[in-house]
Amino acid sequence: MHAHLRAARRLAGVLAIALPALLAACTADPPRPAPASTADPAPAEADAARDELAALAAAAQDRHLTATYLLVTGDGPDRTITVTSANDGSWRVDVPGWGWGGTVDVSLAANGDGLFQCALPSPGRPASGSCVRLGDPDDALPRKLDPRVQHPFTDWLEVLTDRRAPLAVSPATAPTSATGDCYAVDTTSASLNAPLDVGIYCYRPDGTPTAVRAAFGTLRLAGEPGPAPATVPLAGPVVEGDPVGREAPEPTDSASTGTP
Template identity: 70%
Template sequence: MHAHLSPAGPRGRDRRPTPGGDAGTPARPTPGGDAARTSARPTPGGDAGTPARPTHRLAGPLALALPALLVACTADRPAAPPPPTPTPAAAGMDAARDELAALAAAAQDRRLVANYTLRAPDAPDRTVVVTSANDGTWRVDIPGGALGGTADVSFAATTDGLYQCALPSAARPEPPSCVRLGDPDDAVPRRLDPRVQHPFTDWLDVLTDRRAPLAVSPAQPPPGASGTCYSVETTSASINAPLDVGIYCYDRDGTPTAVRTAAGTLILAGTPAPAPATVQLAGPVVDREPLGTAAPEPADSASAATP
């Protein structure tokens, strides 16, 4: 028996069976094979014959354009305005308001008996007596404060109420008598109000109230007056202003030294005296009509003079 040997060479190696395969199956191409097959391999999601697009061609233009877009957006945005700077005049008015409020608060606690010279147009000088007692009651005597300047009156607030008292005078020599007007904190009716007592009483509450519609600025004292003075204006258009505009002056301890309003000019005369424990009414309380500020008609003069 003769053995047949296969000829050696490439043909014999190509027909050698691969592990687990058929003897006649050609061998698979190894990596790094034909270049044409590699270039023809389809990209994910693309056509088999379309080569992959290089991404670095878009990255360059975008990197150059993005800063320009950001600069353009920033340039179009308006700049925030700077915060307003308070003017020196406004700051000075605020300081004056604080100073006046502090002095008025000290005046509320000031207890004294003081004389003031009242100067008004077309009238002789008069002496107004202000009493602020230790218990918080007060009394202000006003010569010529009623009946067109022909009658002297006194306004007083005690623990029992608010009173107007008629004082003896040359034009009205009757004994003093008083009429109750209301509770201690009530306002004096306008037809009876000479407006001289307010700077020592209820207007002090307005001057200490920072919510009151007031404009305050430093001012020079009226002639013959002393103390620290302030010009006070109202910023409200209401006809019922909280106080009369004018000049208000105070000593460092809160003593009112001068007031100038439409009613006249009050100037402190002399050194205040110590305050009493409480105020006393000028006369007994009677049942009659109070005295108004307007001058009476000739026919009413006799009846007004009767207590």
């Protein structure tokens, strides 16, 4: 009988330990299902935006027109930029108040004969227009001669259509008073020589650039574009000489002394 009592006590002890655990297991919440995937759809959206912008930039390459754009820089008066993209592929961009400390209007143009800078009749240079050849049509401008506002209509279009270019593209809100489909463009390269200015680029479906916000300021289409000419005329004859720089030239000895 003593043996039976000892066995009963041992069984009671085991039950006292195991029973709470069994009860807890029975009353615990059932395992929750794994949450649905929350993968960020941004990569797909970014690819779509990149494709859309590339298509608009390609249309802009084929869009030949004459148009004016309001340039707002925030550090001077607003200026009207005239852009001409001719049917033969030549182009011209007139930039008032750029040269010689803002006193000389300049024009950049490229045709089959080369890349030219022309000085236009303006307050700081009342002489008639004349042009200086800077190089071949596809040559890069030296920084000191580069107004930069011509790039969105010329070589930056090639970058925007190149899917290998190190760019990140996303939809963006149009700058104030601008219209069109707009995209924010950033560079994914650590290089100091970025292929274009980061900013916002806007186009109509037919490829007409409607606005650009970049390091040089904001360009906004002013009025309806006109038809393109067959080719762009230079603003004057091509002459030998130095192009107009951004900074005002140093006065000569005769100018500083008042002698002729």
